[in-house]
Amino acid sequence: MILKSLQLQNFRSYKDQTFRFSDGTSLVVGPNTSGKTNLLEAVYLLTSGKSFRAQIEEEMISYKRELARVKGKVKIVEETEELEILLTSGQIGNKRTTKKQYLINGVKKRQMDFVGHLNCVFFGPEDLELVIGSPSVRRDYLDSVLEQIDREYRRASLSYKKSLRQRNRLLEQIRDKGRARTSLFLWDKLLLENGEIISQKRKELIDFINQQPDYFGDLIIVYDRSLLSPQRLRKYQDREIAAGMTLIGPHRDDFTLKMVNGGEERNLHLYGSRGEQRTAVFSLKLAELEFVAEKINQRPLLLLDDIFSELDHERRQHLVEVIPKQQTIMTTTDVHLIEPAYRRKVKMIRLN
Ligand SMILES: Nc1ncnc2c1ncn2[C@@H]1O[C@H](COP(=O)(O)OP(=O)(O)O)[C@@H](O)[C@H]1O
Ligand SMILES: [Mg+2]
The missing domain is CATH 3.40.50.300 (P-loop containing nucleotide triphosphate hydrolases)
Structure with missing residues (x-):
């Protein structure tokens, strides 16, 4: 193209x-x-x-x-x-x-x-935020890469966000208006289904990046996945109702960029120099380029x-x-x- x-x-x-x-x-x-x-x-x-x-x-x-x-x-x-x-x-x-x-x-x-x-793959100075910014910057990044190349991800992501809004409203109603907890069932199901697709594909992207030896020699990217499962939803139910908000799932995911040095791992956000952080973003972007190229079968x-x-x-x-x-x-x-x-x-x- x-x-x-x-x-x-x-x-x-x-x-x-x-x-x-x-x-x-x-x-x-x-x-x-x-x-x-x-x-x-x-x-x-x-x-x-x-x-x-x-x-x-x-x-x-x-x-x-x-x-x-x-x-x-x-x-x-x-x-x-x-x-x-x-x-x-x-x-x-x-x-x-x-x-x-x-x-x-x-x-x-x-x-x-x-x-x-x-x-396309875009790379600009603001991408430093991928290391030093908030988790939402990194989640948006994963979404932006995957939504562009994967229709199923686009669909799952859209559906997940919708279900999340509905479910949060419902959690508030359970807390404030005494609605039955059983009404969560449908939204839990949608969250689990779409959340699984999102996490899987995010993991695949992160695994790919870690396997790019040219760019990712001494760097690793660790997926901090906020796991969704029926057991975890049960465990968090009281807390979620009290908060009126869904507390676990891909909307709480994050990742960390680390540098490996003589067997030691260093979190670049906390302990990286500006130069190291820039290098990490550079490597991440080039790995993203290779990922997209492989997925769409062209550059x-x-x-x-x-x-x-x-x-x-x-x-x-x-x-x-x-x-x-x-x-x-x-x-x-x-x-x-x-x-x-x-x-x-x-x-x-x-x-x-
Ligand atoms: N909605 C807008 N309408 C008119 N001008 C705009 C609008 N948004 C941004 N600009 C102008 O665009 C310019 C910035 O362009 P930009 O592409 O960021 O420049 P650069 O060449 O430095 O990258 C500014 O002068 C700004 O006022
Ligand atoms: Mg500019």
Whole structure:
């Protein structure tokens, strides 16, 4: 799959602009706030249906505009597909509108069916949060990788979240209104079924990462799984009713990055230097790239946002080897961070 072009209308800082990418490497060069991350955000949106940074999706619509459009032409084998997302605030003029619409070749799709037509791996400085951020950052990460490539995971994840909300409401009603505990049965069943799929697939991803010798030599990633089982649900029932909240399950999962040194394991969040933490994230991202490639049986698009200044020489060399393996779009403020010989091989896109 190759992203041939991208059209942005009223998307963040873009009024109406079209970009054409190389099948190999495209380098987006521009000063701060010139729209580099916005551009990659739009590409990412087409792959996952979500932003990697907007808290509220409306943020992505240009100020004082009503409708944003992101359209990408994707070459899949011999055919071209047009992927399109429309964003509104929920209202245009006095008319109520859908906040987000997904279209493939002009035909409306559900998010579930839209995602997966274009795959990417995104890597930017904010990914350091994977080591130093809260558990929810790491859970969202596992979801973002797996939802993009696995339809069954998407379905299970959606269903799990719905059941969780219903079950939490019910737990409150049992506590406050004396509803019967037996009413939990159906939700427990859904939680167990979908939770099992989610945990299994998360474990598979984590196992894969640990088996990447090139990147994960002295690093290990430990899955801190919040196990769901009928026995555990029984054990936690009183506590959950008192809390009005489901206390166990994949929504409480986490993982830890550790460095192994002479038989000793060191938690990088607590005891890693910033440099070690960056290296760990770098390795994690490259392992993710290999995981996605293996799962979809082709190379996904690689998006690198302004990471060169933060990498040491060895990591940069490593990236130079990985980049040509798939279509890559990378951004930088300073073109001099890219080796001159290499610069000639890439398509430059200048922003100002
Ligand atoms: N919804 C929006 N409407 C208009 N401009 C926006 C919107 N969201 C962000 N911007 C602008 O985009 C710019 C930041 O772009 P960004 O892609 O993060 O820059 P960089 O090149 O540094 O990565 C800022 O000037 C910001 O004001
Ligand atoms: Mg940026």
